Amino acid sequence: MKRSFLRTRFDNPPYIHQHHAYLLILPGLAIYALFVLWPIVSTARYSLYDWTGFSQPVFIGFDNYRELWHDEDFWLALQHNAFFVVFFTILPIMLGLFLTALMTRGKLRGMAIFRTGLFIPQVMSSVVVGIIWRWLFAYDGPINEFLILIGLEEWIRPWLGDFTYARYAVGSVGTWVQYGLCMVLFIAGAQSISEDLYDAARVAGANAWQEFRHVTLPGLQQQILVAFVLTFIAALRVFDLVFVLTRSGGPGKETIVTSILIYEQAFQRNRAGYGSAMALVLSLIIITVSAVVMRLQARQEEGPAN
Amino acid sequence: MRDIAYYQRQARNALTYLLLTIFLLAALMPFVGIFLTSFKTIPELREGPFALPETWEWQNYVDAWEGARFEQFFRSSVIVVVPVVVIATLLSTMSGFAFGMIRFWGDNVLLLLIVLGLMVPSEAVIIPMWQIMGKLGLRNTYWALILPQVALSFAFGTFWMRAHFKGMPRELVDAAVVDGCNLWQVLWRVLFPLSRPALLSLVVLLFMWTWNEFFLVLIMVTGDLRTLPVGLALLRGRYASDVPVMAAAATIVSLPVLILYIFFQRHFIRGMVSGALKE
Numbered sequence: 001m002k003r004s005f006l007r008t009r010f011d012n013p014p015y016i017h018q019h020h021a022y023l024l025i026l027p028g029l030a031i032y033a034l035f036v037l038w039p040i041v042s043t044a045r046y047s048l049y050d051w052t053g054f055s056q057p058v059f060i061g062f063d064n065y066r067e068l069w070h071d072e073d074f075w076l077a078l079q080h081n082a083f084f085v086v087f088f089t090i091l092p093i094m095l096g097l098f099l100t101a102l103m104t105r106g107k108l109r110g111m112a113i114f115r116t117g118l119f120i121p122q123v124m125s126s127v128v129v130g131i132i133w134r135w136l137f138a139y140d141g142p143i144n145e146f147l148i149l150i151g152l153e154e155w156i157r158p159w160l161g162d163f164t165y166a167r168y169a170v171g172s173v174g175t176w177v178q179y180g181l182c183m184v185l186f187i188a189g190a191q192s193i194s195e196d197l198y199d200a201a202r203v204a205g206a207n208a209w210q211e212f213r214h215v216t217l218p219g220l221q222q223q224i225l226v227a228f229v230l231t232f233i234a235a236l237r238v239f240d241l242v243f244v245l246t247r248s249g250g251p252g253k254e255t256i257v258t259s260i261l262i263y264e265q266a267f268q269r270n271r272a273g274y275g276s277a278m279a280l281v282l283s284l285i286i287i288t289v290s291a292v293v294m295r296l297q298a299r300q301e302e303g304p305a306n
Numbered sequence: 307m308r309d310i311a312y313y314q315r316q317a318r319n320a321l322t323y324l325l326l327t328i329f330l331l332a333a334l335m336p337f338v339g340i341f342l343t344s345f346k347t348i349p350e351l352r353e354g355p356f357a358l359p360e361t362w363e364w365q366n367y368v369d370a371w372e373g374a375r376f377e378q379f380f381r382s383s384v385i386v387v388v389p390v391v392v393i394a395t396l397l398s399t400m401s402g403f404a405f406g407m408i409r410f411w412g413d414n415v416l417l418l419l420i421v422l423g424l425m426v427p428s429e430a431v432i433i434p435m436w437q438i439m440g441k442l443g444l445r446n447t448y449w450a451l452i453l454p455q456v457a458l459s460f461a462f463g464t465f466w467m468r469a470h471f472k473g474m475p476r477e478l479v480d481a482a483v484v485d486g487c488n489l490w491q492v493l494w495r496v497l498f499p500l501s502r503p504a505l506l507s508l509v510v511l512l513f514m515w516t517w518n519e520f521f522l523v524l525i526m527v528t529g530d531l532r533t534l535p536v537g538l539a540l541l542r543g544r545y546a547s548d549v550p551v552m553a554a555a556a557t558i559v560s561l562p563v564l565i566l567y568i569f570f571q572r573h574f575i576r577g578m579v580s581g582a583l584k585e
Contacts, residue, residue, distance in 0.1 A: 012409055013476075015483050021404040024493075025416065028397035028460045035435060035457035036423045042434035053437070099329065102322050116571045117330045120337070123567050123574055125518040127535040128560045132336045135343075135549060142339065142355040180333070181578065188579045226582050237427045240520045244539050259521075262429045267525060272433050283430040290425055 043283075046276035053272035064277035074278065077258045080167065081236050084257070087171030088178050088235035093227055095175070096182025097220070101212045103183075104190045115187060119180040126177070130244025133173045134160065137245075160246050166254045170245050177241075178234060182227040189223035190216060225297045229290050236286050239263070258282050337560070344553035351549060366554035374545045376558055378530045379537035386451045386523075386533055387516045393452075394459035394512055395505065401460070402467020403493050407479065417468070423461030428521050436525060450526040451533070455519060459512050466581060470504035471497070507577040510570045514563050534559040 012018075047064055049057035068074055099118065103111045121129060136142050137159040144156040159169040193215065201211045239259040242249060248264075249256030258278065266275030339355035344366055346359040370376045404410070405417055435454050439445040444453075474497065482492045498505075523536045532540070538559050545551045567574055 013480065013483075016408055016489065018408070018410040020489050021408040021410040021413070024400040024404040024408075028401045028464065029416070029420075031397070031453060032420065032423065032457045032460045034438070035454045036426070036431055036461065037419060039431035039434035039438070040422075040426060042437070043430050046433060053433070099326070102325060105322075108319055108322060114326045114330055115575070118333050119571070119575055120564075120567065121333055122578075123514055123563055124337075124560050125520070125535045125538075125563070127518075127520055127539045128556045131538060131552060131556045132340045135340065135552070136336060136355075145354065176332070184575050184579055185582060188583070223583070230582055233425075233427070237429070239429075240535075240539075243520075243524075259427070259429050263521075263525075266433050267436075276433050279427070279429040279433065283426055286427055287425055 043276045043279055046273050047280050049273040051273040052270040053266065054270070057273065060273075064274050065281075067274065068277055068281065073253065073256065073261060074258070076253055077256050077261050080255060080257050081238070083167060084171055084174060084235040084238055085232060087168075088174040088238065089228060089231040091175045092178035092182045092231055093224060095179040096186050096227065097217070097224075099179070099183045100186035100190055100220075101208075101216060103187060104216070105208060105211075115184060119184055121177045122180040126240035127244055129173065129177060130241050133169075133176075134245055137169055161251050163251055163254055166246055166251055170242060170255050173241060173245065174235070174238065178231050181230065185223045185227050186220050189220045193219035221300060222297055225293050225300075229293050232289060232293075233286055236282065340553045340556050343550055344557045346550050348548070348550060363550070366550040367558070369545065369548070369551045370555040370558060374537075374541060374551065374555060375530065376534070376537060376555055379532055379534045380558065382448070382531055383517060383533040385448055386455070387513060389452050390455045390459060390516045391509055391512045394456045394463050395509055397456070397460055398463025398467050398508065399498065399501070399505070400493070401464045402469075403471050403497065405464060405468040406471025407474070407476070417464075420461050420464050423458060424465065428458075432522065432525055435522075439526065446527050446529075446531060448527075448531065451523055451531075454522060454526075455516055459516070462581065463508055463512065466508050466577075467501075467504065469580075470501060474500070503573075506570065507573040510566055510573045511577045511581070513566060514574070517563055 046057070048059060048061060050060045050063070051057035103114065138144075139156075139158040139161075143159065147153065147155045157165065160166050162169075197215045197219070198211065201215050206214065237259055238257055242255055242257050242260055246255045249260050259282070262275050262278045262282070265271045265278060335356070342357075342359060343351070343355060345362045345364075346366075347363055350357070350359060371380075401420075405413060431454075436445070439450045442449075444450045478496060478500070479492050482496045483489075487495065517533075518535060519533070520535045520539065523533050524539075538555050541552065541555065545555075
């Protein structure tokens with residue numbers, strides 16, 4: 001029974017055999033299995049051990065997770081990640097939608113130049129981005145100089161060292177990086193919205209906002225979900241920017257995030273087991289949210305077109 | 307006669323350009339500022355970030371290249387990026403061909419396992435990776451940077467090339483086989499040359515990601531084996547407070563990707579858009 005099921009399922013031409021596929025995949029898969037799949041399993045296993053990374057691991061069951069539950073730093077870091085979702089995800093999606101509306105409505109010339117330029121922060125090394133903004137935000141840096149120039153001297157402060165504003169400063173750099181990605185996703189989506197819908201809206205006397213609200217926005221639902229997943233992952237994983245901008249989470253613990261804690265625990269305090277538990281929790285949050293949103297997307301694709 | 311609607315449209319277009327220009331300046335001016343700063347002397351910094359340097363001072367680049375050892379970091383970057391891009395592209399072409407054009411037992415499960423690699427954060431794999439490198443005796447060698455990044459790139463590459471081969475006509479394979487090619491020859495002599503646009507997109511994306519990789523490099527190696535972004539982030543000592551040298555170093559790090567982006571921007575954007583949407 002099973003055999004015949006298999007045979008009918010594979011409609012390969014006679015000169016292609018299944019083993020060809022395995023041979024073609026094998027070299028890459030071997031490297032992938034050793035350096036990605038096996039480490040995922042190992043991280044899950046390590047998280048159940050008390051282990052420095054050098055010592056003999058001692059099995060401690062779920063003690064690491066119990067400690068994690070009561071770890072104030074971990075909750076603080078998660079809160080900051082959640083705070084960064086506003087700046088890495090929500091704001092860029094809104095800006096991306098705004099720019100898409102600007103760029104697709106008029107059919108003006110030169111839009112490709114704007115698109116290319118606005119995407120540049122997305123392709124640059126996040127370390128370079130961090131270095132540049134650390135310079136811009138410095139106490140004697142260009143932003144404060146500009147504030148003095150326009151007479152707002154009382155506003156100047158060491159932005160990245162300020163206990164209130166450091167989070168906002170780091171977050172705004174995140175927005176600056178991410179909105180270009182959202183924008184190009186939305187523009188690509190808007191190009192596939194039928195011109196007829198816009199014509200119909202115009203005939204019905206829709207103004208720019210109504211046209212955007214009732215034609216563009218519904219047409220971009222898929223792209224918005226994808227942009228949400230990508231930028232949400234970026235907000236939860238953020239490491240490089242914080243590492244460079246506030247030298248790993250300062251001032252105090254004001255900008256500390258989960259990935260910085262994982263790095264410190266596993267590689268600086270030699271608590272590889274505990275760091276693994278943290279990494280696993282972070283991964284599970286990311287994978288769960290991504291899977292839920294993707295399921296949402298799949299359901300929309302199946303659903304009736306409207 | 308031009309009516310009111312005409313002038314309204316003109317005004318609206320002007321406003322659109324104005325807003326877009328403001329955004330464009332916000333996106334580009336920080337890079338322009340750091341570029342100009344990289345040619346200045348420290349006293350010149352007082353004149354504002356966008357004042358042109360009085361004389362274009364190459365000394366900052368010499369200091370970064372020789373003094374701050376960016377020559378060595380640059381070498382490391384090239385030594386790591388070239389093999390990662392080449393190996394990952396070739397391996398992904400092979401597996402993408404298999405997933406895209408051959409049906410086999412377990413194909414969906416295997417593909418799912420590979421797509422998993424696109425979702426897990428590197429934090430989830432870095433600790434065991436470090437252990438494995440220790441066991442293999444590869445810690446603090448270039449292999450500790452190349453192998454994991456080949457593995458991570460393989461996930462995206464397979465996914466990308468699979469989508470590409472799925473869209474290729476099967477008749478190409480049939481015709482080549484009739485002409486006496488075996489499957490291996492079909493792939494490399496017939497399909498590979500025809501896949502240039504997809505391969506180019508893949509190569510520029512992998513180049514950018516590998517060139518910019520930070521976390522993995524920070525953990526796996528020390529000293530001169532560091533690549534440019536880590537060298538820049540960990541710049542210490544007298545150069546760390548020297549803004550123009552720092553700016554020169556940042557320019558060195560970003561220039562290769564920027565040049566590639568200027569030439570292949572369509573590939574970057576199309577690659578990231580369709581790569582994301584297919585997930």
